[in-house]
Amino acid sequence: MDIAHGLRIGALGATVALLVSGCFGGRPAEGGAGGDGPIRVGVSLPLTGDFSEPGKGVQRGYEAWAKHVYENGGLLGRQVELIVLDDQSNADRVAADYEKLINSDGVDLVFGPFSTRLVIPAAQVARDYGFLFVEPAGAAREVFEQGFDNLFYAAPAIAQDHYDHLAEAITAMPEATRPKTAAYAAMDDPFAQGTANGLKEKLAAAGIRTVVDEVYPPNTTDFGSIAAKIADSRADVVVGGTQYQDAVNLIVALRQLNYQPKLAAFSTAPTNPEFPKAIGAQTEGILSPTGYTPEADYPSNKEFVDFYAREHGAAPTEDEANAWTTGQVVAAAVTAAGCADPSKECQRKMIDWLHANEVRTVVGPLRWDSAGRPQGAHLIQQYVGGEIRIVLPAEAKEAELVYPKPAW
Amino acid sequence: MSLVFQSLVLGVLMGGLYALLAAGLTLYFGVMRVVMIAHAAFLVLAAYLAWAFTVGTGLDPMLSLVVTVPLFFAVGVGVQRLLVARLRPATMTMMSVLLTFAVALAVEGALGLVFTGTHRRLPLSYAGARLELFGASVALVKLIAFGLAVVTLAGLHVLLKVTRFGQALRATMQHREAARLLGVDTDRVAGYGFGLGLATAAVGGTALALDATIYPSLHWAWIGPLMAIIVVGGLGSVGGAAIAALLLGVGQNLLQLPLGTTWAQTFFYAALFVTLILRPQGFFGGRLAQRF
Numbered sequence: 001m002d003i004a005h006g007l008r009i010g011a012l013g014a015t016v017a018l019l020v021s022g023c024f025g026g027r028p029a030e031g032g033a034g035g036d037g038p039i040r041v042g043v044s045l046p047l048t049g050d051f052s053e054p055g056k057g058v059q060r061g062y063e064a065w066a067k068h069v070y071e072n073g074g075l076l077g078r079q080v081e082l083i084v085l086d087d088q089s090n091a092d093r094v095a096a097d098y099e100k101l102i103n104s105d106g107v108d109l110v111f112g113p114f115s116t117r118l119v120i121p122a123a124q125v126a127r128d129y130g131f132l133f134v135e136p137a138g139a140a141r142e143v144f145e146q147g148f149d150n151l152f153y154a155a156p157a158i159a160q161d162h163y164d165h166l167a168e169a170i171t172a173m174p175e176a177t178r179p180k181t182a183a184y185a186a187m188d189d190p191f192a193q194g195t196a197n198g199l200k201e202k203l204a205a206a207g208i209r210t211v212v213d214e215v216y217p218p219n220t221t222d223f224g225s226i227a228a229k230i231a232d233s234r235a236d237v238v239v240g241g242t243q244y245q246d247a248v249n250l251i252v253a254l255r256q257l258n259y260q261p262k263l264a265a266f267s268t269a270p271t272n273p274e275f276p277k278a279i280g281a282q283t284e285g286i287l288s289p290t291g292y293t294p295e296a297d298y299p300s301n302k303e304f305v306d307f308y309a310r311e312h313g314a315a316p317t318e319d320e321a322n323a324w325t326t327g328q329v330v331a332a333a334v335t336a337a338g339c340a341d342p343s344k345e346c347q348r349k350m351i352d353w354l355h356a357n358e359v360r361t362v363v364g365p366l367r368w369d370s371a372g373r374p375q376g377a378h379l380i381q382q383y384v385g386g387e388i389r390i391v392l393p394a395e396a397k398e399a400e401l402v403y404p405k406p407a408w
Numbered sequence: 409m410s411l412v413f414q415s416l417v418l419g420v421l422m423g424g425l426y427a428l429l430a431a432g433l434t435l436y437f438g439v440m441r442v443v444m445i446a447h448a449a450f451l452v453l454a455a456y457l458a459w460a461f462t463v464g465t466g467l468d469p470m471l472s473l474v475v476t477v478p479l480f481f482a483v484g485v486g487v488q489r490l491l492v493a494r495l496r497p498a499t500m501t502m503m504s505v506l507l508t509f510a511v512a513l514a515v516e517g518a519l520g521l522v523f524t525g526t527h528r529r530l531p532l533s534y535a536g537a538r539l540e541l542f543g544a545s546v547a548l549v550k551l552i553a554f555g556l557a558v559v560t561l562a563g564l565h566v567l568l569k570v571t572r573f574g575q576a577l578r579a580t581m582q583h584r585e586a587a588r589l590l591g592v593d594t595d596r597v598a599g600y601g602f603g604l605g606l607a608t609a610a611v612g613g614t615a616l617a618l619d620a621t622i623y624p625s626l627h628w629a630w631i632g633p634l635m636a637i638i639v640v641g642g643l644g645s646v647g648g649a650a651i652a653a654l655l656l657g658v659g660q661n662l663l664q665l666p667l668g669t670t671w672a673q674t675f676f677y678a679a680l681f682v683t684l685i686l687r688p689q690g691f692f693g694g695r696l697a698q699r700f
Contacts, residue, residue: 049625052525188670216669219629221620224418224550225664225672231545232411245527245621252529252619255536256547257414278529278621282536408536 038081039074039340041066041330042101043111046118049089050218053244053272054319055114058136059084061316061323062111064308069327075334083107087118094118098125108340111326114319115243116140116159116190123151130344132351134329136322140190144371150351152368154325154361155291156376159194162289163239164377165392166265167202169401170237177403179236179262183212185226185250186241195267195289196241203237211235220246227253234259240266248278255282255408262404263287270383271318284386285405289378292321292363293390295398300328301362325361332359414544415661421550423657427650428557429612429630430637431564432605438581438644439601442492442504446512447609448627448634453515454480454613455622459528469530469614470552476610484606485599487511492602493595512627519624527623535619553615560611561650564604568646577601581644636680642690651692 043062046055062082069080083105087094094113101107102125112135113122119138126133127150134152139159143151157164170179182203186196193215204210211233214226227250230238238254238261240247247269263285269275270288279286294305294315304324308316316324333350334340336357358367366374380392382402389399429451436444454476461472491511495503537548568574579587580597588594620626633656641652656676664672683690 048520048525052623052625053527056525214668217673220669220673221626221629222422224422225415225661226669228411228414228418229665232414245623248527248529248621252535253547256538256550257545258538274526274528277531278527280531280533280535 036078038079039076039109039334040081040083040105040107041109041111042083042085042098042105042107044085044087044094044097044101044113044118044122046089046094046114047084047086051089051114051118051243053274054137054268055089057272057317057319058114058323060312061136061320062327064304064311064316064320065324065327067311068304068307069331075331076338076340078340087113089118091117091121095121095125098122102126102129102131102342106342108342109330109334111323111330112136112138112154116143116194119143119151120146123148126150129342130347131342132330132333132347132354134326134333134354136326137319138191140194142190144373148372149355149370150347151372152329152354153372153374154329154363154366155322156363156366156374157291157378158373159191160198162195162267162378163199163202163265163380166287166289166380167199167206169380169392170203170208170263171206173403179208181209181211181233181235182237182239183230183233183235183261184210184239184241185212185214185216185223185230187220187243187246188215188217189241189243192241192243192267194241196239199239199265208237216246218243218246221249223250223253226250227257227259230254231257231259235261237261237263237265240264240269242266242269244269244272244274248275251279251282251286251408260407264405264408265289270388271381273314273317276383276386281386282408283383284408285383285402286408287380287382287391287405290318290381290390291378292316292318293379293381293388293396293398294321295390296362296364296396298360298362298364300360304362321362325363325366328361329354329359329366332357410543411665412662413542415665416658417541417544417546418550419658419661420654421546421554421657422661423654424554424557425550425612425615426633426637426657427653428553428560428608428615430634430641430649430653431561431646432608432612433634434638434641434644434646434649435601435605435608437638438646439577439605440488440492440504440598441501442602443501443508443635444605445505445508445631446515447508447605448630449512449515450480450483450606450609451613451616451630452622452624452627453519454610455617455620455626456519456523456528456613458614458617459530459622460523462530462532469532469617473611473614476614477607480610481603481607484603487606488599488602493598512631516624516627523624525624527621529621530617532618547619549618553618556611556615560608561646564608564646567604573597573600577604633676636676638690640679640683640691642692645690645692648690648692652690 066080066082085097114137116138119135123133133150184196186193247266265287271290276283336353337349339346379390381388382391384399391401433447436442458469458472462469534548538545576592576597580594637653638649641648660675
């Protein structure tokens with residue numbers, strides 16, 4: 001009896017020991033909020049391939065954020081260590097990367113990759129493990145229609161809403177000067193196409209006729225034919241749902257055909273510092289939605305711009321800012337939850353907190369709906385006198401909207 | 409109507425560029441039965457060198473050819489001697505795919521290391537300049553690229569048909585053993601043939617850089633269409649490749665009007681399949697593929 005009882009207790013003890021070591025055995029140093037090792041943050045980025053350009057920007061932003069945290073005493077008193085993998089802009093690879101980060105590297109937190117095509121598979125993996133998933137660049141409608149409750153987009157607006165302020169400005173123009181026709185060319189990519197479609201729907205509803213509506217595969221490098229169609233249509237407005245090289249090649253091809261629109265808007269590319277080097281003086285008047293301006297007077301933004309400029313000798317762009325914002329959002333959740341470990345309870349605490357609260361960031365105060373959609377709109381920037389200036393909305397503008405745009 | 413004519417003009421210009429970019433591929437296969445996957449990577453390398461030259465010196469990218477053409481010729485001879493020549497002749501075609509695939513990855517990696525992944529474009533004052541031709545616009549940069557193609561291919565033609573080296577090269581292409589028996593140093597000729605192919609990549613890459621945004625992985629977008637061109641044109645035939653390049657370039661540009669970009673891109677591969685089914689040796693010239 002006594003022996004049997006002793007055995008039972010022994011067995012119970014062994015089971016508990018096994019359970020505990022099974023749960024926490026793999027990562028003794030990092031487990032629990034009380035650990036004093038660094039907080040390990042896993043991220044996979046497209047450092048090569050289609051998205052290498054913005055992917056590297058996001059990497060710079062994440063690294064600057066980590067360094068800033070390091071210099072300011074860490075998070076919960078712990079240092080932050082970034083583990084960055086290259087997914088080669090490949091959606092299969094990005095899922096495998098997050099599996100590896102969470103499973104074998106045992107990271108405490110994850111940050112999102114760049115762009116919708118990679119964010120969706122990555123967020124699925126994060127959800128399977130109950131991880132909080134804040135991402136800097138998955139803005140297309142599809143991202144928020146997958147039933148993710150762990151996902152938060154760390155920017156002011158989703159892709160469809162990027163051009164909202166421009167659509168309002170165009171539809172508010174007097175009848176005589178308002179454009180009558182518009183041509184759209186968009187990459188077959190959920191984000192890029194989402195921005196163009198958002199504007200197309202709003203302009204079409206306002207009676208601006210769609211005369212060209214082209215979609216091209218992401219690997220397209222020759223834009224002669226698309227440009228010929230647009231030039232032939234003589235559309236008043238040209239809108240590019242673009243990433244980077246496609247916008248540059250399309251603009252040059254349009255110039256070579258002497259097509260002169262009254263208004264030209266392209267997503268993403270014009271916010272890239274390489275853009276004016278590629279296009280030269282002909283950037284004048286080109287519009288682009290942007291979630292960020294270094295001049296914005298949100299308190300943490302000044303700190304960010306100063307820190308980043310000191311590190312890199314140049315002002316940050318949108319990619320760096322969105323990455324930094326991701327860091328800020330996660331840091332706010334970590335501080336509020338008082339923990340940073342891979343356990344489901346801790347991750348759930350952070351997720352629940354973000355659903356209920358607003359976070360002050362370098363792109364302004366952010367709050368999200370239940371699917372992780374941010375509740376704001378993008379600024380509209382324009383090249384004015386060779387400088388990027390915010391022209392819309394009226395309350396944030398740094399210069400007047402130039403319309404019609406000068407010849408390019 | 410004007411749109412069709414404009415597309416035709418664009419197609420011809422693009423076809424010329426394709427012909428130039430594919431010329432080297434057909435030489436390698438002709439002389440050595442080498443399938444050179446790295447050709448497009450060398451095109452991008454030449455494009456980067458032209459970009460670095462222009463950004464560094466402020467001179468016209470065309471002047472970079474003075475350096476890159478001899479350099480690429482030498483590299484070509486080196487690659488042939490040190491790498492390709494070591495493959496067993498019996499499995500040359502298959503193994504050269506693997507070998508040059510590795511070379512392509514190495515070139516791409518080196519480009520990423522040296523120039524970073526940042527997308528670059530030559531800053532040219534005449535990037536948007538154009539001429540008017542019966543109502544169609546002809547971009548100056550595309551015309552220059554077309555001119556480079558014509559000059560290079562004509563030069564190649566003269567070299568192959570008129571000079572002693574050309575005769576030796578063609579003899580090696582036609583029957584290597586017989587050429588050797590007649591006293592041709594086929595190893596040396598093969599090396600020079602490879603160098604010549606890579607020298608065309610120097611010209612082609614510079615032509616490409618005039619009107620393209622370049623990045624290290626760009627070569628993957630090019631190698632497929634270029635391979636399709638040399639198969640349709642008849643493996644080993646420079647003239648055949650040029651005709652195929654023009655037809656495919658024009659065809660793709662015209663098909664974009666009714667079909668859109670996505671479907672027009674499949675035209676090259678459709679042409680490739682049709683060729684392999686109906687006439688595996690290629691439609692123009694090229695008896696070589698029969699032995700393949």
